Amino acid sequence: RWQFRLVGGASNSTGRLEVIPPGVAEWGTVCDDAFGSVDAQVACRSVGFANGTASYRTVTSSEQGLYSQPIYLDDVRCTGGEAHLGLCARATRHNCWASEAVHLTCTGAYQGPVTGGSGVDTSASEDIVNGEPWYYRLVGGSAPNTGRLEVYAPTGSRGAAVNGTWGTVCDDSFGYADARVACRSLNLSTTTYGYRTVFSGESGTSTQPIRFDNVACSGSEPALHNCTRVISHNCAHSEDVAVSCGRSYVPSFAAPTSPTTYTGSYTS
Structure with a gap:
């Protein structure tokens, strides 16, 4: 509090x-x-x-x-x-x-x-908002541990212009500490990890919200939404972040129409 x-x-x-x-x-x-x-x-x-x-x-x-x-x-x-x-x-x-x-x-x-x-602020913890947790997933990768990083914000959470839909993370200021926390958010390996900006054909759709910009994690946070970030963004989907967990690089991929995703949630 x-x-x-x-x-x-x-x-x-x-x-x-x-x-x-x-x-x-x-x-x-x-x-x-x-x-x-x-x-x-x-x-x-x-x-x-x-x-x-x-x-x-x-x-x-x-x-x-x-x-x-x-x-x-x-x-x-x-x-x-x-x-x-x-x-x-x-x-x-x-x-x-x-x-x-x-x-x-x-x-x-x-x-x-x-x-x-x-x-004292007696509102709900940012980890659980209105009884709903944050969710994270990797979209479009050739394996469950790689792909475009997406975030589902609980209804009523701060820093999300559109709730109830999956959104992306902008690459502005995104670094290795942020990638590590992203993998932790997904309940995936943080032993090795990698990140990059999406290539052409890998970005999110134009209708998707961009959830986070200028993410600045220390590396110890339990999940990405616990990191400092800018609430409003100045990004396009060509700046979406792709992440790999358990490997040090992100292979190229083409986001399918109905992507196979690995979804993790942070609930405590």
């Missing part, structure tokens, strides 16, 4: 922005790198001010936290529609100091935190 608060201000509407991610006990800060007005608006929503204005700046020397305090969020990139800051795209690692923490000021009537006391 995410928690949010403002620390050190004259009221509950201003101060150093702090956060506790799920499964963590210590409060930490948000880095000012790439932090903007849209992020500030979502941040104010997170701490209970949904209908006013939001302003932000970097903390002064007297406002910053301890250097031993963790920095949880960096390069935050909200679209503006997120219920709270923890749902925004962001970097998986930071390159910040305590002196770069975000200071936030919110106006408007205090309406309480996003879903309950102390800024």
Whole structure:
């Protein structure tokens, strides 16, 4: 459960922005790198001010936290529609100091935190959304462990413009750590793995949604939807990702009309 608060201000509407991610006990800060007005608006929503204005700046020397305090969020990139800051795209690692923490000021009537006391997000885990898991499959390959990578997003999940249909993954920023997590998502071997952009004739159909863009996994995530990613994309299906699990290269293939697929699901 995410928690949010403002620390050190004259009221509950201003101060150093702090956060506790799920499964963590210590409060930490948000880095000012790439932090903007849209992020500030979502941040104010997170701490209970949904209908006013939001302003932000970097903390002064007297406002910053301890250097031993963790920095949880960096390069935050909200679209503006997120219920709270923890749902925004962001970097998986930071390159910040305590002196770069975000200071936030919110106006408007205090309406309480996003879903309950102390800024706690009590919505369902992103692994299971409305009782439905994420699904992954490889399409069109000559073997069950290779093909075009596709994702089925649960109805109501974030970061998916169209739910209830299979979609593809864009190759922007996709790397070996992402391929490893993709294979783990499929319950396939992660001993060796490979990836590439699809060749002509291997891409998804023009009507398919593109689920993920700028995926940035650390390599340890249990499934691809747990990785940082951009919610909106700037891709075409000629940029779809193909993956092999248990082999270091992706053989060429031609996606058939009715593809044979290997489907895996992440449910816990």
